[in-house]
Amino acid sequence: MDELTIVVPVKAAVPNITAVRLDPNTHNLVREGVPLMINPYDRNAVELALRIKDRFGGKVITISMAPPNGKDFLESTIGMGVDEGILITDRVFAGADTLATSHAIAKSIAKLYPNFSLIIMGEETTDSTTAHMPAQVASWLEIPFVYYATDAEPNIKDGTVKITRYLEDEGLLEEFIYNMPIIMSVYRNSNPPRDISLNRKIMAKVNGLVKVLTNKELGLNPDCVGLKGSPTIVAKIEDAKPLPRKKQIFQGDPKEGAKWLLENLVKEGVIR
Amino acid sequence: MSIKFDAIIVGAGPAGLTAAQRLASKGLKVLVVERGRKPGSKNVYGGRIYAHVLDKLYPEYVKEAPVERWVRKERISFLTEDSGTTIEFETNNVEHKSFTASLSDFTEWLGKKAEAAGAVIISESPVDSLVVKEGTVVGIRSGNDEVYGDVVISAEGINRLVLERSGLAPKLEPQMVGVGVKEVIKLGRKVINDRFNVDDDEGVAWAIAGFSTHYVPGGAFIYTNKDEITLGLVIYLGHGSKVDVPVYDMVEEFRLHPFINRLIKDGQLLEYSGHLTPIMGLNASPPSLYGNGYLVVGDAAGFLLHGGIIIRGVDFAIESGRVAADAIIKIHEEGGKYDGSSLSLYGNMLEESFVMKELRAFRNAHRALDEPRLYNDYAKFINAFLKRYFDVDGTPRKIFSTFKETKGNLTILDMMRDMTKVVTNL
Numbered sequence: 001m002d003e004l005t006i007v008v009p010v011k012a013a014v015p016n017i018t019a020v021r022l023d024p025n026t027h028n029l030v031r032e033g034v035p036l037m038i039n040p041y042d043r044n045a046v047e048l049a050l051r052i053k054d055r056f057g058g059k060v061i062t063i064s065m066a067p068p069n070g071k072d073f074l075e076s077t078i079g080m081g082v083d084e085g086i087l088i089t090d091r092v093f094a095g096a097d098t099l100a101t102s103h104a105i106a107k108s109i110a111k112l113y114p115n116f117s118l119i120i121m122g123e124e125t126t127d128s129t130t131a132h133m134p135a136q137v138a139s140w141l142e143i144p145f146v147y148y149a150t151d152a153e154p155n156i157k158d159g160t161v162k163i164t165r166y167l168e169d170e171g172l173l174e175e176f177i178y179n180m181p182i183i184m185s186v187y188r189n190s191n192p193p194r195d196i197s198l199n200r201k202i203m204a205k206v207n208g209l210v211k212v213l214t215n216k217e218l219g220l221n222p223d224c225v226g227l228k229g230s231p232t233i234v235a236k237i238e239d240a241k242p243l244p245r246k247k248q249i250f251q252g253d254p255k256e257g258a259k260w261l262l263e264n265l266v267k268e269g270v271i272r
Numbered sequence: 273m274s275i276k277f278d279a280i281i282v283g284a285g286p287a288g289l290t291a292a293q294r295l296a297s298k299g300l301k302v303l304v305v306e307r308g309r310k311p312g313s314k315n316v317y318g319g320r321i322y323a324h325v326l327d328k329l330y331p332e333y334v335k336e337a338p339v340e341r342w343v344r345k346e347r348i349s350f351l352t353e354d355s356g357t358t359i360e361f362e363t364n365n366v367e368h369k370s371f372t373a374s375l376s377d378f379t380e381w382l383g384k385k386a387e388a389a390g391a392v393i394i395s396e397s398p399v400d401s402l403v404v405k406e407g408t409v410v411g412i413r414s415g416n417d418e419v420y421g422d423v424v425i426s427a428e429g430i431n432r433l434v435l436e437r438s439g440l441a442p443k444l445e446p447q448m449v450g451v452g453v454k455e456v457i458k459l460g461r462k463v464i465n466d467r468f469n470v471d472d473d474e475g476v477a478w479a480i481a482g483f484s485t486h487y488v489p490g491g492a493f494i495y496t497n498k499d500e501i502t503l504g505l506v507i508y509l510g511h512g513s514k515v516d517v518p519v520y521d522m523v524e525e526f527r528l529h530p531f532i533n534r535l536i537k538d539g540q541l542l543e544y545s546g547h548l549t550p551i552m553g554l555n556a557s558p559p560s561l562y563g564n565g566y567l568v569v570g571d572a573a574g575f576l577l578h579g580g581i582i583i584r585g586v587d588f589a590i591e592s593g594r595v596a597a598d599a600i601i602k603i604h605e606e607g608g609k610y611d612g613s614s615l616s617l618y619g620n621m622l623e624e625s626f627v628m629k630e631l632r633a634f635r636n637a638h639r640a641l642d643e644p645r646l647y648n649d650y651a652k653f654i655n656a657f658l659k660r661y662f663d664v665d666g667t668p669r670k671i672f673s674t675f676k677e678t679k680g681n682l683t684i685l686d687m688m689r690d691m692t693k694v695v696t697n698l
Contacts, residue, residue, distance in 0.1 A: 037309075072310075072395065072396075076396065195415050195416070196396075196397070196415075197415065197416070197417050198305065198394065198397045198414040198415065198417040198419060199417045199419060201394050201397060202275060202303065202392060202394055202419065203275070205392050205394065206275060
């Protein structure tokens with residue numbers, strides 16, 4: 001291995017999860033007409049990739065499967081310091097669940113960057129929160145996967161990488177040494193993303209640093225991508241009914257009010 | 273690493289994008305920097321675009337642009353808590369003069385035109401200030417980055433922070449602006465056609481004064497899109513101290529007024545927005561519309577014609593963008609020296625265009641429109657008068673005696689004075 005190649009898959013997420021609509025028939029998220037943005041946790045993944053590049057050199061690539069307007073947020077990752085972006089977009093990729101998406105991402109990386117050293121991903125997405133993708137990409141590529149990573153120090157000479165991960169519940173920092181290539185997902189509260197440079201965004205656009213590829217160029221198995229490659233069926237979706245409120249209002253002396261509130265909260269079992 | 277541009281435009285609204293499209297189509301290297309997520313995402317207006325300027329500059333708009341409905345009915349209402357008086361104008365014999373549209377969608381379309389012509393549009397990048405070297409604007413600053421251009425166009429809208437931070441415009445005074453709030457309510461095409469008595473592509477533009485702004489100077493508006501209506505109001509900030517509730521509550525109260533509520537029954541609120549709007553026309557312009565290395569277009573230049581009932585911003589924005597581009601193209605062809613004296617060409621060309629001709633004609637409109645009686649006493653009087661006049665109960669109702677009974681605090685002298693103000697300034 002003479003140079004690090006770090007690939008960061010990123011997702012075009014729905015920005016406002018409180019305003020999403022669901023298709024009543026397919027139970028899928030309605031994405032048409034919804035502006036897209038980069039999944040916030042993916043920016044931490046980009047940041048870790050860039051920190052590794054800052055210290056150890058190499059090249060950082062972001063890749064995303066998204067509608068054509070996904071180009072903009074890949075350009076914004078170049079604004080952070082990424083070297084190039086790959087947008088894979090094709091009708092045959094539409095309607096993909098996490099399995100079909102991970103297949104498309106993994107196989108595209110294997111095809112475009114067969115000598116990749118690290119794949120770095122966000123902990124999960126804010127709009128579907130499955131956290132499936134890193135593990136699935138790892139299994140398609142048959143490489144190890146470390147989650148909750150906070151740092152990584154690759155050793156280009158011997159092809160190993162020391163990965164630090166943080167286990168929140170235990171409050172533990174763990175260190176592993178693995179052979180590259182390896183995939184990791186980044187602990188969401190680590191590696192706060194850097195600012196986006198206007199000059200780099202201009203460069204991304206003017207020099208066409210985001211490549212748009214369809215399945216014509218990628219040649220992925222159409223049975224494994226998009227709706228066809230998606231075994232997930234959303235069987236049922238239920239609206240969570242809002243709890244009926246008692247709407248009790250206390251009027252009068254604030255001190256009495258505080259007492260009244262406390263008594264009622266205890267009575268309702270809210271506090272003990 | 274950085275690229276030098278022939279022209280940098282701050283703000284991807286109608287003015288900036290028109291300039292960008294025109295400059296890029298002449299082969300100039302153009303950069304547009306927009307703070308919103310995409311062109312148009314920060315634009316807010318009432319709801320209507322006057323088409324005359326598009327016929328000249330973008331004749332293809334009729335087929336391509338996201339036009340909602342062509343305005344066929346103009347309504348003006350004076351509203352009180354329990355009464356309303358409306359004048360409605362309608363004619364069969366209209367060419368396409370103005371249309372309703374979502375300004376965000378329309379501006380996005382202008383953005384595509386500019387990009388197709390070769391302009392580079394960068395979104396989600398706020399410009400902090402202009403880069404000034406030896407008294408000349410040479411570029412823009414965003415975060416730690418500087419980008420250089422031969423000339424910079426400020427098309428940043430009414431809240432012109434870049435010009436302010438660069439010392440090229442003073443802070444806005446409250447009396448220069450109104451604060452607008454707006455809701456978009458989905459009703460469906462057929463419901464709109466039925467409730468507003470229009471055909472599929474016909475629209476209504478409606479201005480409402482009085483109760484809608486709690487009788488404070490300003491006004492409410494309703495426009496019909498294809499499937500939604502837009503509803504909102506503008507309060508003149510110079511009178512902001514008289515406002516007794518927050519503007520967002522005021523727009524709710526207006527929406528819940530019985531006459532309005534029945535028009536939007538079962539509607540679904542899709543979006544709400546708020547924005548400043550210039551209301552004093554040229555009196556809100558920065559001290560100079562051009563200088564060494566820069567010029568100012570659109571709302572940032574105060575190019576909004578506020579004639580009370582007719583309010584025009586988008587056509588002035590587009591035309592000023594066009595004029596700015598044409599001036600720059602001419603200077604570019606003559607060697608590209610953009611000092612204040614060569615850019616005075618922009619000033620001269622503006623004077624020749626309808627922008628300055630019309631804005632100058634309405635220069636003192638605010639003198640009439642700022643009169644609180646228009647929104648309070650007159651709105652109440654006209655309704656009280658008609659209510660009394662139509663209230664047949666066996667006592668005689670002659671016009672003059674009804675007038676005397678219902679005119680409230682208004683004196684005939686006031687009325688004559690106000691009438692003169694309106695007639696001479698509007």
